[in-house]
Amino acid sequence: MTAVPETPSSLKTTATAVQETDMTSPSDAATGGTKTPQVSFREAPALTSPVFEVGGLSVFYGDHEAVRDVNMTIGERQITAMIGPSGCGKSTVLRCFNRMNDLIPTARVAGKIHYHDEDLYGRDVDPIEVRRRIGMVFQKPNPFPKSIYDNIAYGPRVGGFRGNLDDLVEETLTHAALWDEVKDKLKTSALALSGGQQQRLCIARTIAVKPEVILMDEPCSALDPIATAKIEDLMEHLAQEFTIVIVTHNMQQAARVSHRTAFFTADVDDKGVRHGRLVEYDETELIFSNPCDQRTEDYISGRFG
């Protein structure tokens, strides 16, 4: 590899190279790493160098403030889980990270979201460039009604990929642990695959454009436990290379796969309107074993939500 660039390549440029950053030193020392990790949790390293820094984030749909005052930092090459009851705004926050909320005409974002020290909502930032760096996998598998090959090739083609597409497709599918299952039917429709395979294809499609971050919005909620396990394995494997943020309703999933967990809930104001807010954000192990906030404890112990 060539020299590490001093600053992250700007979102304003159309450069396709993913920047190389120093990942070895967990510079941002997080506290509480002294406990012996339980077997069921991932080893929880301190917060790595920040990819996203969120400060005072509020999201409005029209006049309705759906999420209020969120502050969190998401570390590089870690899996960050966002959990909480329905309607607490975790998907809304996730969709701010790659500006998918832009597609909703009434949505408005206030506060700070910095991606490698660059304001994600800055005036000159191109949302298309943002989405090429920060990919997304959705709740319901949504492969295009095209062949398996064309699904993978879509992103690179749109991005003006010059190189051997066949190699890229093979490499990507191998990376997503799907190659052996589909190598003989690359030209058949992606919709002929099972739900779990479709979702892994969607993950593969996302990594084919070589993003830095993968956002996952309840990626397993439409899948059976076996397909879910495969995706969790894949996530663990991908976390060596990508920063992953996952929204999930499945608390065991958050406990199994994530390094850090953010617990969201919804406050109901005196007019009966729900406002999502971040209650607690810490290492996954701490959230599940020794949460600071009573609401977190109630939720994870099943007393609420």
Next chain:
Amino acid sequence: MTASDASSAAGAVSRSLRRTRPRYGEAVIKGMLLTAALVSVATTVGIVVSLIPPAVEFFRTVSVSEFLTGTQWTPLFAEKHFGVLPLVAATLVITSIALLIAIPVGLGAAIYLSEYADPRLRQWLKPSLEVLAGIPTVVYGFFALAFITPLLKDILPSGWTLDVRNGLAAGLVMGVMIVPTIASLTEDALSAVPHALREGSFALGSGKRTTSVRVVVPAALSGIVAACVLGISRAVGETMIVLIAAGVSAEFTIKPLGEMETMTAFIARAASGDVPVGSISYNTIFAVGALLFLATFVMNLISIRLVRKYREVYE
């Protein structure tokens, strides 16, 4: 235990699973709906069948090859020639002009409405576009004759002589007439494409144009082709516009600047004149009608094949 408890318990035991009273309503409704379905099919079959005997009678006098390859069409004159090519050529030319307008404008309007337009704008733009489809075709015909032809005379280079009745104006106005049909049906097809597919495309870093052209349109292709086929059928079958604006001269030409008579215009003109039943001129009408039917039928078959081959099923 009270008496009422006992009786209801006994009732529950003795109640049979058999139907207590017949449901005639279901059968009546089913019968009426079946009748409605059959009427439409029967009408179509009836029309086709009624075309056959006079057409067969016609081909006893005129050979099929003379009909299909002859370039002179004078069945209503004393010196009769039965070469249908002039009518076929006029139909093809005028339909082509119409489609050259209608398909790009219709698809463009549909993509704009479905993918780009603000929902509030779409709310009134789509219905007002559909109003165009409600204008009687005779009005379009008159519009072509009284406004478009004079306008074309001003616009066209001086060397081009445009007749008062001509294929060009008829074709252009026919194109405008078909736009709402194609636009409305295409918009329906595009809107039916799941939003998740668009999100998937946007999340991979493609813009609106790429998403529309590479994901949404291919996914809606079968609906779009169906819309275009319906547009073509309307163009081929359209009568009033061509009768009024394109004229009656059945000369074999593909130049749309002069008078052109289409198959439909001939049928309308001949059928509204005093043609004796059973005469060769009368049978001619049916022969042309059968040819027209055959053409649209083959076109539908081809389009069904095309759709099956290229469509991207998203469910």
